[in-house]
Amino acid sequence: MKQNLKDAGLKVTLPRLAVLKILADSEQRHMSVEEVYQALLAAGERVGLATVYRVLTQLGDAGIVEQHDFNDGHAVFELAGEEHHDHMIDLDTGQIIEFSNEIIESLQHEVAAAHGMELVDHELVLYVRKPRH
Amino acid sequence: MKQNLKDAGLKVTLPRLAVLKILADSEQRHMSVEEVYQALLAAGERVGLATVYRVLTQLGDAGIVEQHDFNDGHAVFELAGEEHHDHMIDLDTGQIIEFSNEIIESLQHEVAAAHGMELVDHELVLYVRKPRH
DNA sequence: AATCTTAATGCGAATACTTATCATTCCAAT
DNA sequence: ATTGGAATGATAAGTATTCGCATTAAGATT
Numbered sequence: 001m002k003q004n005l006k007d008a009g010l011k012v013t014l015p016r017l018a019v020l021k022i023l024a025d026s027e028q029r030h031m032s033v034e035e036v037y038q039a040l041l042a043a044g045e046r047v048g049l050a051t052v053y054r055v056l057t058q059l060g061d062a063g064i065v066e067q068h069d070f071n072d073g074h075a076v077f078e079l080a081g082e083e084h085h086d087h088m089i090d091l092d093t094g095q096i097i098e099f100s101n102e103i104i105e106s107l108q109h110e111v112a113a114a115h116g117m118e119l120v121d122h123e124l125v126l127y128v129r130k131p132r133h
Numbered sequence: 134m135k136q137n138l139k140d141a142g143l144k145v146t147l148p149r150l151a152v153l154k155i156l157a158d159s160e161q162r163h164m165s166v167e168e169v170y171q172a173l174l175a176a177g178e179r180v181g182l183a184t185v186y187r188v189l190t191q192l193g194d195a196g197i198v199e200q201h202d203f204n205d206g207h208a209v210f211e212l213a214g215e216e217h218h219d220h221m222i223d224l225d226t227g228q229i230i231e232f233s234n235e236i237i238e239s240l241q242h243e244v245a246a247a248h249g250m251e252l253v254d255h256e257l258v259l260y261v262r263k264p265r266h
Numbered sequence: 267a268a269t270c271t272t273a274a275t276g277c278g279a280a281t282a283c284t285t286a287t288c289a290t291t292c293c294a295a296t
Numbered sequence: 297a298t299t300g301g302a303a304t305g306a307t308a309a310g311t312a313t314t315c316g317c318a319t320t321a322a323g324a325t326t
Contacts, residue, residue, distance in 0.1 A: 011322055013274060033312080048276040053313065055274095071202050071256070073284090074312065088245065091253055099248065104240050108259055111232055112221065117261035120224055123204070124257045126241055128250035144293055146303060166283085181305040186284065188303095206313095207283065 008062035015047045019055045023065065023079050030068070030076040030096055070096075070125060086124040097128075141195035148180045152188045156198065156212050163201070163209040163229055203229075203258060219257040230261075 001020050005012050022039045023031065031039070037052045056077050059065040065077045070089060084105070088097040104124070112119040134153050138145050155172045156164065164172070170185045189210050192198040198210045203222060217238070221230040237257070245252040 011273065013322070015275070046276090050277075050314075051275055069202070069204050088248065088250065090250070097248055097250075099244055101240060101244055104237055104244075107234060107237050107240075111234055111237075112259055112261045115221065115230060115232065115261070116263065117221065117223070117230075118264045119259055120262050121260040122258065123260075125255065126245055126252055127254040127256075128245045128248070129253050130249065131251045144302070146293070148304070179305090181307095183285080183306075184304055 004062075004064050008059075008064060010058060010062060014045070015051050016055050016059070018043070018045045018047060019052065019059070020064070020079075023077065029078050029098075031078070032074045032076050034074070036077070068123070068125075086126075088126040088128050091127050091129050099126075137195075137197050141192075141197060143191060143195060147178070148184050149188050149192070151176070151178045151180060152185065152192070153197070153212075156210065162211045162231075164211070165207045165209050167207070169210070201256070201258075219259075221259040221261050224260050224262050232259075 001017060001024070002012050004020070005016055010016060018040055019036060022036055022043065026039065028035070033049070033052055033056060036056065037047075037049050040047050040052065056065060056067070060067045060077070063080055066080050067075050067077050068087065069075050070087070072094075083100065085098040085100040086104075088099055089095070090097065108122055109119050134150060134157070135145050137153070138149055143149060151173055152169060155169055155176065159172065161168070166182075166185055166189060169189065170180075170182050173180050173185065189198060189200070193200045193210070196213055199213050200208050200210050201220065202208050203220070205227075216233065218231040218233040219237075221232055222228070223230065241255055242252050
């Protein structure tokens with residue numbers, strides 16, 4: 001955890017370690033800034049909200065966490081895992097389901113290439129619902 | 134244009150017609166709320182900003198326009214066209230490129246189905262860049 | 267270990283975008 | 297033309313995020 005920060009050229013500070021620990025220990029894989037902030041307070045850490053924003057953004061730039069802006073008004077963050085995945089959101093419950101599909105991934109590269117571009121990043125969100133009955 | 138509104142059960146009012154006309158006549162397919170608002174003022178229409186927000190949201194709910202929340206802080210709207218498409222954003226220029234891929238579309242349905250869900254909507258954005266050299 | 271240099275932090279103010287409030291106006295059915 | 301209710305305009309309020317700056321703390325240097 002310390003090493004992650006050093007590798008990214010970031011100083012090892014208490015707020016940064018604390019945020020990483022919250023993300024690592026949390027039940028929920030995806031946490032909003034407010035949720036991380038509240039969890040920090042609950043854990044007895046005295047960090048400012050602005051710092052939580054800054055730290056999460058930095059960790060995002062460093063590739064240590066991933067940021068997603070689903071269409072519900074606030075960003076959510078998750079520890080950058082081993083393997084890439086996309087998200088499916090249940091419109092009724094708000095539940096976030098992760099999935100990955102190799103073919104979609106490679107088709108995205110193809111589409112970009114077909115337009116003379118190279119794929120840097122992408123965001124795919126499926127809004128779904130349990131079929132009735 | 135009037136008929137679109139009536140079909141959606143919306144009263145035919147001046148602001149609604151004006152917004153639709155702006156979207157139809159604009160050079161750019163994708164417009165932010167502010168851009169629509171400014172275009173309305175430039176066209177001599179006296180509509181309030183709040184109304185532009187309301188009207189665009191309603192037109193979105195009615196399926197007459199599509200709303201996209203790209204990761205740049207503000208929503209953009211476009212007239213709902215004939216055929217569906219997704220978007221590719223040039224990270225260097227900000228240019229929005231449209232594309233469509235049948236296979237990706239059907240795979241999305243498959244993925245949802247594989248999780249016992251039905252696909253209601255989706256948002257796919259590719260962040261791309263022109264290869265160097 | 268004490269000092270120093272600079273980046274990092276905490277706090278509140280500020281910003282950006284969007285929604286709510288509510289009196290007034292306009293649509294469209296009579 | 298009248299009228300009931302939905303739509304609008306102006307502005308206040310709300311929500312998420314960033315900024316400004318004095319203070320603090322990391323970690324390099326002595």
